[in-house]
Amino acid sequence: MAGLEVSIGSLRLRNPVLLASGCVGYGEEIAQFVDLSALGGIVVKGLYMSPRIGNPPPRIWETPSGMLNSIGLQGIGIHRFVRERLPALRQGGATVIVNVCGETDEEYEQVTRVCDEADGIHATELNISCPNIQENGRCPGMSQEHTYSLISRVRKASSKPLIVKLSPNVTDVAAIATSAEQGGADAVSLINTVLGMSIDTETGETRTATGMGGLSGPAIRPIAVRMVYQVSHAVRIPVIGIGGICDARDAIEFFMAGASAVQVGTANFMNPVASMEVLAGIKSYLARKGKKLNEIIGTCQIGRVQESEPG
Amino acid sequence: MAGLEVSIGSLRLRNPVLLASGCVGYGEEIAQFVDLSALGGIVVKGLYMSPRIGNPPPRIWETPSGMLNSIGLQGIGIHRFVRERLPALRQGGATVIVNVCGETDEEYEQVTRVCDEADGIHATELNISCPNIQENGRCPGMSQEHTYSLISRVRKASSKPLIVKLSPNVTDVAAIATSAEQGGADAVSLINTVLGMSIDTETGETRTATGMGGLSGPAIRPIAVRMVYQVSHAVRIPVIGIGGICDARDAIEFFMAGASAVQVGTANFMNPVASMEVLAGIKSYLARKGKKLNEIIGTCQIGRVQESEPG
Amino acid sequence: MAHYMRGMVTAVRPVKEYVRLSIKAERIAEEMQPGQFAMISAGTEPLLPRPFSIAHVDRGVLSFIFQDVGRGTGMLASLRVGDSVRLLGPLGKPFRVDVGDRPVMVAGGRGIAPFFELARRLSGRSPLLFYGGRTQAQIIETGFFVRLCSEIIVSTEDGGMGHKGFITEPFAEYLAKSTPPVIYACGPHAMLRRVAEIAGSVPTELSMEARMACGYGICIGCVIPTGREGYRRVCLDGPVFSGDEIRWQDLK
Amino acid sequence: MAHYMRGMVTAVRPVKEYVRLSIKAERIAEEMQPGQFAMISAGTEPLLPRPFSIAHVDRGVLSFIFQDVGRGTGMLASLRVGDSVRLLGPLGKPFRVDVGDRPVMVAGGRGIAPFFELARRLSGRSPLLFYGGRTQAQIIETGFFVRLCSEIIVSTEDGGMGHKGFITEPFAEYLAKSTPPVIYACGPHAMLRRVAEIAGSVPTELSMEARMACGYGICIGCVIPTGREGYRRVCLDGPVFSGDEIRWQDLK
Numbered sequence A, B: 001m002a003g004l005e006v007s008i009g010s011l012r013l014r015n016p017v018l019l020a021s022g023c024v025g026y027g028e029e030i031a032q033f034v035d036l037s038a039l040g041g042i043v044v045k046g047l048y049m050s051p052r053i054g055n056p057p058p059r060i061w062e063t064p065s066g067m068l069n070s071i072g073l074q075g076i077g078i079h080r081f082v083r084e085r086l087p088a089l090r091q092g093g094a095t096v097i098v099n100v101c102g103e104t105d106e107e108y109e110q111v112t113r114v115c116d117e118a119d120g121i122h123a124t125e126l127n128i129s130c131p132n133i134q135e136n137g138r139c140p141g142m143s144q145e146h147t148y149s150l151i152s153r154v155r156k157a158s159s160k161p162l163i164v165k166l167s168p169n170v171t172d173v174a175a176i177a178t179s180a181e182q183g184g185a186d187a188v189s190l191i192n193t194v195l196g197m198s199i200d201t202e203t204g205e206t207r208t209a210t211g212m213g214g215l216s217g218p219a220i221r222p223i224a225v226r227m228v229y230q231v232s233h234a235v236r237i238p239v240i241g242i243g244g245i246c247d248a249r250d251a252i253e254f255f256m257a258g259a260s261a262v263q264v265g266t267a268n269f270m271n272p273v274a275s276m277e278v279l280a281g282i283k284s285y286l287a288r289k290g291k292k293l294n295e296i297i298g299t300c301q302i303g304r305v306q307e308s309e310p311g
Numbered sequence C, D: 001m002a003h004y005m006r007g008m009v010t011a012v013r014p015v016k017e018y019v020r021l022s023i024k025a026e027r028i029a030e031e032m033q034p035g036q037f038a039m040i041s042a043g044t045e046p047l048l049p050r051p052f053s054i055a056h057v058d059r060g061v062l063s064f065i066f067q068d069v070g071r072g073t074g075m076l077a078s079l080r081v082g083d084s085v086r087l088l089g090p091l092g093k094p095f096r097v098d099v100g101d102r103p104v105m106v107a108g109g110r111g112i113a114p115f116f117e118l119a120r121r122l123s124g125r126s127p128l129l130f131y132g133g134r135t136q137a138q139i140i141e142t143g144f145f146v147r148l149c150s151e152i153i154v155s156t157e158d159g160g161m162g163h164k165g166f167i168t169e170p171f172a173e174y175l176a177k178s179t180p181p182v183i184y185a186c187g188p189h190a191m192l193r194r195v196a197e198i199a200g201s202v203p204t205e206l207s208m209e210a211r212m213a214c215g216y217g218i219c220i221g222c223v224i225p226t227g228r229e230g231y232r233r234v235c236l237d238g239p240v241f242s243g244d245e246i247r248w249q250d251l252k
Ligand SMILES: Cc1cc2nc3c(=O)[nH]c(=O)nc-3n(C[C@H](O)[C@H](O)[C@H](O)COP(=O)(O)OP(=O)(O)OC[C@H]3O[C@@H](n4cnc5c(N)ncnc54)[C@H](O)[C@@H]3O)c2cc1C
Pocket: C037, C046, C050, C051, C052, C053, C054, C064, C065, C066, C067, C068, C069, C070, C071, C072, C073, C074, C110, C113, C114, C208, C209, C210, C211, C212, C234, C239
């Protein structure tokens, strides 16, 4: 399809619709419904060096137009992924991006090295933003300094395209994005889940066993669109928009806000073919408007600022 | 009603249900539906020294389970408020809290001084968190230093209870709350709206004329509950919970997370008697459970942390 | 005084391009005056209620005529007899009805809604109705108006019914020869603006629209720019405004 | 292989404390095996689909029996004939049916659902049904099972029907004397745990519940603690588990 390709560093994506990390496992199950080779790519569930058991249940709770999760990065570890799951993805023709996790900077680097060496992994997405892994929901992505030092370090470990996934749980997401860019990121993706909590008022127990969880889904879309807008005005590298995307119109909001590509996450839970519908809808939108994808990126217009209050 | 009173500094609220700033104007219109003297209090729309015209329309947009607003603090200024609107509120027996705005620290102090001198204003709520007033949505409430210096200054200007209203658009809301406490706040209230944006994909225009807007309503409730939980573990002063409260169950979530009182905002738009329903529901919940309000505050239990992933 | 109450759906039926929805809600019906509206919610989704002009009032039943343009109106269109909805109304400043003879009403598309009750109240005064739509599917049967109005002029942009063109054209022709005591208008902003221009010094009563959150004055979300007092709330200070109050150039 | 498709509601009716919902969805009906479930969404609210055991399959129509306990089930209970819903199914690991004679089924409350189809498949093997509820309102007519089962034992906690007490009591008595080839059970976790204890070394096929987001294995949200492999997904690795796989002490 002409006019839909997107470049992330040296990687050329077929089209701008990817599957978001943690929302499609390692791709096996969703491959029943979706031709992975027809999408821009799949970002697999976050991986550490070793397998992780994840958090105890209950792990999910539905909230108004959203959901909380505290999966806790359950996973099989990067080595088993490469051995056991990557072959099927390669065979299916998927563009594979690994969501890289680490408890330490060193572990981020190690996982990235493994990805760098594995054929069939096209890029890595550094998950510096998972709120589940460190005390009180903190993560490297909450500090400019840590983001910069971590990315610089990981950058040296890899010749493949490096995407940095940003946390929304920060005061100034554009500043963190800038640090990631300066550290050598080829792209930033955002947003990861927003830290949230819900309580069962009958028992007093939190709805997810770990107390806090990550909020995703349509509820957070306006936050994500805002952050993509802010970040795309602050960096020159491509921005990948994520957050509550359910249909093509949602995706186009992100393009207009400044994203070059999007990821579909929670929507896969409601509708296994959501990503295909998003892609088809983008194509027909562009056809109807007679535009190429890159002609709509960042085109949103702020209403009438001239009259507005200061700021 | 025994067992429902709440103290905020020297102020004793009848009960823990207040009306949130910006969501009930100056109280006149909602007084058709709600007996203001039966509620814990009303926080009137944010006021500066002088009248403000506010932002151009469109000012509102509905989002999944929420809404964006860019009202821009349209208001009549503190002096006209005291002269023209306060008398009716006093006559109605309302506990009146003024949401204090300022473009500069000096203005915050000036407005607070006027409130301090006006009979019938029971407390002030410092709006250090309105995302509409300063460049790129920034506000004093985004920095610990600015919060501390502003509150210390305003504290000296007022002998009435001082509530500080926190912004959710920060990395560490508990740290900001601590700064407010150290500066001399009698209570903190949270959350103000979350910065968001939405775009009309047909025209490319942002859905509110100023581009970004404040997200409120049920969509943000999980974020608010989480922040109340974090803040109430960090400060000793009372915490007032705000964000998407539509019914008593929602309010009780906030109490269990650590709030001593709550404010009802966006729900007033959907249901003019929402605050009364929240109050009635809290009473029947407490009666059913045989508990006093203060026996449920902060009682939420984190599921089973022992087994969880680090963090 | 507005009431917040439940009402029961007594009828839902398509009327050309529109849906006519009838809801039993006695207290609102009793107090309603032409030009007022109600906020309607059918559930928890969408979050906010939606504003609609009260078109008809009959034995405690309110009728609305609306276009299905999105989530809220789609939800209302799928209601069935017996369903319960939440209503807030009557709301807003009504049309002035203490006027002289041969007042003029100008309706564009779904803007016909408030004129049913208005025509009834004005019937002793021989009102005229100018009624335009894009196509004939936007022109509801005018039988109701025939007994109440002295003249009815219809137009469609495609000429499928009545005059071909905008309704403001025959309206302008009429105004060139006559001076009505007042001009009422309801329809798209572009039409209202044109009506105000054509009206010149004749008083206008224009029913404006804006996105609303609350509908009763507390959110200040529904403002339009006016000359005298800056931004004013369509829900409480309107929806009826005089054309010369509005700063048309600043209106989107 | 699971299908994601639209289905049309063909019947909705109350059955004692439950609702029986029938939906035409041929492809799912054709492939469904007893113990499998489907995810159902009736609109955009709630956001996530809800999981329900497929109770009956008849000429392309799936029937579900569910309790209205919240938003999702409330929405389904308010569906009407002709409405369209989205379905994903059949999902999950079914019950083993290649078993010996006189297998036992233990159902608690709404846990009866998957046993309709199971009983049909097992009918040559003279299955027994133990069926308990809190009150008689939780016990659906057992007429269907009479022709398929060799014995039906009913209990209610309040004694309003059948034995008074938990169904695990007559079940334990039976097991003290007999050794069925397999025990199937579906019901509250506390009941399942008790069944697993009573079963001892007899193989169990327990249908577990967990809150689900996706229902097809991609979110890892629905896990339960198992001995062998840690947390396993109820939707894909289950819902049917052997009792000795589950770490009951860690199950909430
Ligand atoms: C006082 C008043 C009286 C009205 N009376 C009638 C009436 O009698 N009949 C009728 O058909 N409509 C009437 N409207 C318009 C009606 O309220 C909107 O069409 C409706 O709110 C759209 O809701 P939705 O959820 O279906 O659309 P959405 O999904 O919210 O939006 C669909 C499209 O409609 C636009 N829209 C949304 N809300 C409004 C609004 N309040 N005004 C104008 N455009 C809007 C959006 O920008 C979007 O382009 C009236 C509006 C007002 C303010």
